[in-house]
Amino acid sequence: MALRLSNEVFTILTAVIEERAGLHYKLADKDLIADRVSARAEGRGFDSLLDYYYFIRYDPAGGEELDNLVESLAVGETYFFREPNQLDYLVDYVIAPAVLAGRTPRVWAAACSTGEEPLSLAMLLRDRGLLGAANLVASDVSRRSLDAARRGLFGERSARALGPHLRPGLAPVEPCEAPGPRERVRVDRDLVDSIEWRRVNLLDAEAVASLGTFDAVLCRNVLIYFRDEVVARVAATLSGAIAPSGVLLIGASESLLRFSTDLACEEHHGVFVYKKGRS
Numbered sequence: 001m002a003l004r005l006s007n008e009v010f011t012i013l014t015a016v017i018e019e020r021a022g023l024h025y026k027l028a029d030k031d032l033i034a035d036r037v038s039a040r041a042e043g044r045g046f047d048s049l050l051d052y053y054y055f056i057r058y059d060p061a062g063g064e065e066l067d068n069l070v071e072s073l074a075v076g077e078t079y080f081f082r083e084p085n086q087l088d089y090l091v092d093y094v095i096a097p098a099v100l101a102g103r104t105p106r107v108w109a110a111a112c113s114t115g116e117e118p119l120s121l122a123m124l125l126r127d128r129g130l131l132g133a134a135n136l137v138a139s140d141v142s143r144r145s146l147d148a149a150r151r152g153l154f155g156e157r158s159a160r161a162l163g164p165h166l167r168p169g170l171a172p173v174e175p176c177e178a179p180g181p182r183e184r185v186r187v188d189r190d191l192v193d194s195i196e197w198r199r200v201n202l203l204d205a206e207a208v209a210s211l212g213t214f215d216a217v218l219c220r221n222v223l224i225y226f227r228d229e230v231v232a233r234v235a236a237t238l239s240g241a242i243a244p245s246g247v248l249l250i251g252a253s254e255s256l257l258r259f260s261t262d263l264a265c266e267e268h269h270g271v272f273v274y275k276k277g278r279s
């Protein structure tokens with residue numbers, strides 16, 4: 001059973017979570033927060049959520065625990081070939097032309113969760129003989145998700161957009177050889193190894209700047225968890241990570257149009273992309 005969570009403790013706990021990772025919670029989420037935070041707090045030997053709050057806020061070891069709490073709260077929903085028209089666009093109109101022009105394009109999948117998104121891109125590139133011709137970077141705030149990505153083993157839900165025959169790059173794992181009951185699909189090792197996996201918090205502008213600039217940044221289905229002020233801040237940080245003629249792609253249900261950023265939304269080949277150029 002969850003520990004008691006007063007509205008006051010809910011407010012200070014969710015504020016510290018939001019400060020760390022941007023994730024925003026409303027009072028309607030109180031039961032979810034009580035369950036998840038109680039599980040972490042009790043695991044650390046606390047029987048009061050206020051004491052746990054003091055620990056994550058002020059104790060020298062609290063920062064690491066706060067990261068673990070964020071991991072337990074973050075929604076990591078993702079699957080292979082999600083919103084595939086954006087991936088095809090990147091290959092056909094960003095990566096292939098850059099390679100043809102003799103450059104090594106750089107692509108960053110920010111907030112990649114367990115990696116299905118950049119791995120789908122790697123599969124498309126390998127199909128086209130372009131794997132290795134582009135520099136792929138993928139990141140998330142969650143260490144656990146990145147570890148799963150590096151293992152290259154996935155559950156059936158990750159392949160749900162593919163139908164029964166999977167595709168080159170993916171192979172079924174026999175239940176007897178899977179380390180866990182949910183791991184059913186294996187990604188070819190060369191695809192996993194073609195990606196530089198990094199832990200990056202999108203709120204950490206310095207960490208983002210250290211990645212350099214990219215021809216394309218994919219930041220899909222994460223901005224929805226942030227409040228407007230945080231979206232505006234992250235959009236400014238992402239804008240700094242886009243090369244002058246580069247593009248930013250966000251999720252189909254997300255928009256930056258109501259924010260004042262230096263990014264302009266354009267439709268290219270049926271895909272909405274954000275480009276620098278608005279003052």
Ligand SMILES: C[S@@+](CC[C@H](N)C(=O)[O-])C[C@H]1O[C@@H](n2cnc3c(N)ncnc32)[C@H](O)[C@@H]1O
Nearest residue numbers: 021074076077078111113141201202220221222
């Ligand atoms: C719903 S998944 C999206 C995965 C993938 N981009 C897609 O569209 O399928 C959201 C991911 O955002 C990550 N995330 C949340 N807050 C973050 C932050 N502040 N910095 C980096 N990643 C974050 C979560 O850990 C989670 O893996």
